[in-house]
Amino acid sequence: MSTLKPIVVWGHDMGPNPLKVHIVLEELDIPFDYKIISFSDMKKEPFLSINPNGRVPAIEDPNTGVTIWESGPILEYIIDQYDKENKLSYDTLAEKYQIKQWIAFQISGQGPYYGQAVWFSRVHHEKLPSAIERYTKEMERVRSVLELHLSRSPSGWLVGDKMTVADLAWVMWEQIGTLILLFQDIHLEGKYPHYDAWYKKLLERPTVRKVLLSRTKSLRESGLAPDAPDPF
Template identity: 50%
Template sequence: MPKPIRIWLAPPGPNPWKVIIVLEELQIPYEITSIRFENIKAKPFIDLNPNGRVPAIEDPNTGLTLWETGAIILYLIEQYDTEKKLTYDTVVERNRLNQWLMFQVSGQGPYYGQATWFQVLHSEKIPSAINRYVEEAKRVCGVLEGSLAGKKWLVGDKITFADLAFVPWNDRLDAVLMCEGEKKFEGFPLVKAWHESMISRPSWKKAMEIRAKLMDIQGLAWNGMPKGVSNMEEYVEKIKKDAEAAGK
């Protein structure tokens, strides 16, 4: 049995949970170090990831410290998925999996993230920016919808790390599009069925139970803001006041 991998995360954002569900699916032992948003660009975390983004992992089994979710997922698959549970060992399928993972980290994540920022977190509503990123989020869904035609999974005949990587951001598509939850996949029935088949898995349910507990410990609302704070400017001001009160 390998030693537990330490995963550093801040609970609100989607990206750490991509790694958690892969760890859960592969039953890799892990330990969580949960930090607050205001500490991801401060020591000790900044020493692990100079880019100041979560997650990052420390693997005592290999001595490797690694950040960026795409790199972490590929590492976990290569190092620990010896039974090829979430991957394939054939050239075509393996590279197609990598292709979809790259699309997730370069397409879905950034566009959904910017849509969420301008819809929810930014204090000023800028219609042109909101429209730009909302339309890009819908375009990403359209790419997935077309690619799922006639099949259940993105590659091959089983769930893989490529499918799982899309779950955390798709799960909050209603916040991205600012629509009712039951309407978030409107026009994308194949994406809806694909997503629902994955969030019913024990790995996702376990990840969301952990997230809920960590969010509650930090006193955070669903959108990652402290309860009673409505946008990022208010959050930054609160962080500043809290630091002054603590004499920092």
């Protein structure tokens, strides 16, 4: 990878989706330039020429000339283009599409519901108990899906016999989900033992620890979650 030009990753220092990309690039030892952009600058040029949706992450790859936004396709692009040794992936048909399946569930079933739980419990100007309850229950429902699948997985990973990008795609939002539950004094430890064991293995990854420590520091300093506990 030493001959590669750094991939430009547009993100910010608190949101989970750019940091998913950060973790995977670190795992594959791919050089990248992480550019932090303010929320206001996401909504105007020149960033709208990169992502017309005005969100992060987005990447620009000078090695291929490819620009992509949305975290799921970004992760799949990085794997297809750069994980030639299948460190975080498989080249067998079933496993390849099972990875896509779990990434799809992460971006459709985990991220949006967890994000709404954050909004209504920590950001929204008015406390709406019914909204907080709905999205908190959805967070637990998603965990129950993970628990069921992991209870049937001999390896304890989502796909095959090793950790893949499918697992790493989940870790940042799971960290946020854990914080939101703690802020509401909801403790699920022991209720989903296979999930707990899986998540613990993810937290032990050096790349995950590095990114989570950085994000916790940003949460505390920003004032968004000054009471954010240590992530481990």
